[in-house]
Amino acid sequence: MAANESPLSSIPSPGGPVLEASHVWKSYGSVRAVADVSFSVPAGQIVGLLGPNGAGKSTTMKAVLGLVRPDAGSIRVLGIDVSQFPVEAKRRIGYVPEATSLYEFLTGAEYLDFVSDLYGLDPAARRQRIPQFLAGLELAGHENALISGYSQGMKQKVALIAGLVHHPRLLVLDEPLNGLDPRSARVVKEVLRNLARHDGVGILFSTHVLEIAQAICDQLVILRQGTVVATGTVADLQRRAGLAGSGLEDVFLSLTGTGDLSDVVSALSR
């Protein structure tokens, strides 16, 4: 795309992908984090990004945000090249990082107001939306306390609200349900489903809890050692692993080559 070209010149048609990652490579020194990763997130769909620890999930998500620059390949958010127009892309993305790092010297309300300022959310919208989210996630009454006094789950809720408050078109959620109580986790899952189905938001969702992935994801992308080893619906993956009717855990372990754990379990049980 030429430098003077508008970042919005190639917004996809409704129903098209909100995120397209194409042949993305990224290394840190001699360590290859992701290699030739390609996938897409269609509008209105929740795509699960699964993989063992160190598989490259977080690097992939950070590349989508423009937080790390791929060595090769391209990433487009609503048709906007993230490396060329990072600010325009970020304006349309909501992000919840894996390790929640908030400004703990702010109150929850101050943090959310701060994030709203960064995203340019108009005053009327934030006065309406922030209290709604606080009430929905049972944070109301705590919003004027310092975040340093929050539990891990409360911090996660603040991070979730910060990711959702500005009406993003793409959500990038790295372990978003970490530390949430069952009710809040249920609320978040339902909100994500509604955002996808009714508002056409595309969601890239990383988790190690395979039951959650199986329950809410429309598509799955499985990474192993920085490469995509399988993509598709749960049924597609079951067929591919030759485990039709099995749970996602068995499918996942089979596809990532970590299926036989009996020796490890036996050694650790002694």
Added chain:
Amino acid sequence: MDLHTVRRISSVLVASQVRSGRSTSNPTSFFGQPIVFAVIDGVVFVVLFVGALVLLPGGSPLAPVLRSVLLSALPFVPLYTVGAVLVAGIMFELTATAKFSGSDAVNWLPVSPSEYVLGSSTAIAYTYSPALAFLLGPLSAVALRVGLGGSVVLVAFLGVLGLFMGAFLVEMVRSVTQRVGRSGGRRGRYSLALQAVALLLLILAVQLAFNPVFLFDSLSALGVLAQVSAYIPPFWSVHALSLWLAGDALGALLFVAAQVVFAVLLLYAAAELRVRYWVVADTEYRFEALEYAADHPVLAALGLDRAESAIATKDFRSLTRRREMLPMLVIPFVLFIAFLVENAGANSTASPLGHGLGLVLAGWSGGLFALLLAVASVGQERRAVQTLFAAPITGRSVFRAKVAAVLLPGLGVTVAVSAAASVIYRIPLLDTLAYLVVAGAAAVAVALWGLAFASRYSDFQDRPRPQYLRPLPMTVASFSGLVLLFAILLPGAYALGASGTTAVAAAVGAAALALTFGSVGGYVARSGFDRLFRELPF
């Protein structure tokens, strides 16, 4: 108390300190081992000892003079070590986040608070022991040449005791400061501000109470040094050494014993305080309900947009609410107050020299504050900086916000301290206003200079002893910034007191320096922020 446990705790804490600045190097290398401080002690001592021996051959005609100097200087070595550990402790130990300076990492293990305090204090004393080796090396050589070699053993013993006393005091302050970061249960932003002010005063009091220069000068100024010093614990080691050097061994031993007892009492007090904060409950600090989307009229008037104003406002809150930022606030005031007390005599306040010194120090305190804020401004974001990286803002916006967040408090302190100097030194209003221009220009120049380093060498890692800049750039930034401050302030103050072409030349020189370094710093910082925000640095 299990001394093996104390030794293990101490060893682990020292290891965490020597590795805190080395994110990429091998932690198992020699420089990542606790032994490294002992080696530094040995090398510093031997090099300075041998160097001094070579420079001062036996039978030197200088020996009588040096003996006289040594008789005056040696007694103050232990007091100096207490002050050195306190200054370093306030600078580096209190900057640790509550997560690391609290006892949560060990309080679930079979370790008692006393064992933890002694282990932690030993780690602090050991970490700063090179300061003592730096003094003892040349002093021992000179003492040997002038026939006072035997006294060095007592100096060394009391010096090591001084290191521990300083460490116990740091531990006490550290335990108390847990309250700001971790617990509370009170309502309203004023309770937090009051606690911060109380802590500032506490740190200031402890700093001054064990600052040898401050103690000596203030008691001398009051004319009561001789009468009261024997009753002031920090002076007991001074008395012990003075009596020893005067040949009164019994009197010396009595004061040594008293000093040891005082050190044990400090340890006891430190342990008791740690017991009190051994398990600190996370309690909510509640603030008044926030008005969402409030305007920032002052920042908007300065040309900042809403996102930039939000970042600057967030940094103001960081400065007043975070315990690890307290040293930033306290250092300029400690320096200024210490200077004021040292120059409290009527003659110095009324003299032109006193005017000049007062103004220079006022400008220097404000400039130092701006410099410290600037170098810490990016690294103090820690891992939460990813909020800024993920947001739809440019590095240029963050730069503008940081300039405001550094300059507004920096200039505020400069004005406040200059006004105080103006009152104390009875400086005419016009002179004060003219000097404020100089001091303000110096503060702006060093702030931009500091931001240039912050934009390129900040450290975002969550470490036991957080560093806002990587060690070498921090050293370069601090040293060059302080030199720059003096280079602007001294000719600026001179220009105010003098007349004719030299005064004009001095004024032009000061302005040129401020403009040059401010512009270079601003340019480098701006491009540094652009570069920094291309990719998350961790």
